[in-house]
Amino acid sequence: MYDLRPFINDVENVVKSHNLGEPGKYAQFITQNEKGTRNLGLAPYGSANAINILYTINRTPTDLSERAAFIKVLQDFQNKENGFFENPGNFPSHTTAFLCGALNLLDAKPLYAAEGFKDCLTKEGIFAFMDKIDWAKEPWLGAHLGAGIYGSVLLSGLGGDEFDDNYFEWLDANADPVTGLWKKDALSGAPAFHYIASTFHYVFNYEYARRALPYPKELLDTCIKAYRNGVCMDFSKEIGWPDIDFTYVLARVQRRAGTRFEETQTILKEIADGLITQLLKLDVATNDRLNDLNTLFAIVCALAVLQDALPGYIRTSKPLQLVLDKRPFL
Numbered sequence: 001m002y003d004l005r006p007f008i009n010d011v012e013n014v015v016k017s018h019n020l021g022e023p024g025k026y027a028q029f030i031t032q033n034e035k036g037t038r039n040l041g042l043a044p045y046g047s048a049n050a051i052n053i054l055y056t057i058n059r060t061p062t063d064l065s066e067r068a069a070f071i072k073v074l075q076d077f078q079n080k081e082n083g084f085f086e087n088p089g090n091f092p093s094h095t096t097a098f099l100c101g102a103l104n105l106l107d108a109k110p111l112y113a114a115e116g117f118k119d120c121l122t123k124e125g126i127f128a129f130m131d132k133i134d135w136a137k138e139p140w141l142g143a144h145l146g147a148g149i150y151g152s153v154l155l156s157g158l159g160g161d162e163f164d165d166n167y168f169e170w171l172d173a174n175a176d177p178v179t180g181l182w183k184k185d186a187l188s189g190a191p192a193f194h195y196i197a198s199t200f201h202y203v204f205n206y207e208y209a210r211r212a213l214p215y216p217k218e219l220l221d222t223c224i225k226a227y228r229n230g231v232c233m234d235f236s237k238e239i240g241w242p243d244i245d246f247t248y249v250l251a252r253v254q255r256r257a258g259t260r261f262e263e264t265q266t267i268l269k270e271i272a273d274g275l276i277t278q279l280l281k282l283d284v285a286t287n288d289r290l291n292d293l294n295t296l297f298a299i300v301c302a303l304a305v306l307q308d309a310l311p312g313y314i315r316t317s318k319p320l321q322l323v324l325d326k327r328p329f330l
Helices: 005-017 044-056 064-075 092-105 115-121 123-131 139-146 148-155 161-174 192-209 216-228 241-257 261-281 293-309
Strands: none
Touching: 005 044, 005 293, 044 064, 044 092, 044 293, 064 092, 092 115, 092 139, 092 148, 115 123, 115 148, 115 161, 123 148, 123 161, 139 148, 139 192, 148 161, 161 192, 192 216, 192 241, 216 241, 216 261, 241 261, 241 293, 261 293
16 A cells, blocks of 8 residues: 555645745746746646645635635636637637636636637537547647537536537547547547547546446457557656546546456556656655646546555545546546
8 A cells, every 4th residue: 555645745735835825826837947938927727726636635725715715816817708718828628628627626617608619509510629620640639629628618607418418429429439539530640649648538528427438348448458568658657647648548447348357457556556656756846747736736636546446555644536526627
């Protein structure tokens, strides 16, 4: 068993170090990079990731005034003209889903529906939106569109049952029956892992909606084969978003498939061993990767999945809470 109580305390301290002196106001970065391109001030992915991480490690603010201040900071990032939350370098569908998701953790909502996406409310509109994604060459990045649109529409209060049905109708029809990946007939042109990482984003929407996954056994086989064949990153030598992307798909799809449990458990333990061994060697307070709140959020999410999938293997004072079990989008 790994005792991560000291590590979780370090994580909380990292979040505190990113606070800009007022409740809810956080920077994503507090140290500059060599190119001098980092925003060290208030940022959507600073405040949103702060609450994401605090929720995950069970340290969400309980003081009502602090929660209210946090909510206002997050709401103030919204453009009232189109309902989008925007950040340089990110699709509006990503930032909108991400900020709406952060508000959801505080049992709050954005001030406005994401009206800029209203064309996607019709069947023709959402089908056209999904069809325009570059599924072959940019599937991972494209998932910020294809999965983000779902979180943006639902969490902003723009759409409901009809949108939900149309969205999953498109996904059901376009899943690959051989691999379980998205999108069929577009699974070449990018590194193989990118299709798994992309598919992760659609799996968590299926999980949130309690929808039947089209090809769970085939997708599980694809994930296990990818791990065994070295398609994934080396989880004992690198840390980052692939930790949560692959771990979540493997663990949750195995539950859907109902097969290969022992083999999946072995892989998950190997991933946990590799990830945690790295983390325990790092100086969390000074590590540049972990002081990017976006990357730190990915890591604690992966730990939450692993703790849930491997009972008794990872100890924390309180169980880690995966944000994807409360809201769609990561």
